Amino acid sequence: MSTDLFPQAHTKHDLERGGVLSPRFNDDGLIVAVAQHADTGEILMLAWMNDQALKLTVETGVAHYFSRSRGELWKKGETSGQLQDVVELRVDCDQDAVLIKVRPRGDGGACHVGFRSCFYRVLEDGQLVERETPIHDHD
Helix, strand or coil, X not given: CCCCCCCCCXXXXXXXXXXXXXXXXXXXXXXXXXXXXXXXXXXXXXXXXXXXXXXXXXXXXXXXXXXXXXXXXXXXXXXXXXXXXXEEEEECCCCCEEEEEEEECCCCCCCCCCCCCCCCEEEECCEEEECCCCCCCCC
């Protein structure tokens, strides 16, 4: 899916080796985004961005996403205080995934359930086991 907010790569070379951000959004107009802690390397969350969320992230230096469940733009941390300051933005080789290295504000969390990372459980012997202590209790 193309968008008017970003230029389209016209050749494979431009897409894979060029110097222009030309994200390839899926049929729903979304691109996967992985948020990684800029200092520790910990994967904090996986979310989706539409063209507007990606554009705002680039322009403001604060992570914006698209909530599939709510069907709306979402500025991470706007209500929780867990804003994510973008230190670096990367795209994968064919520009259909985004990696943003962030520094979380507030309590340093990223997960709406109350954990620092959304990946707080480990599969052990067929059961999910929490391997983190919550930063705060989920309401």
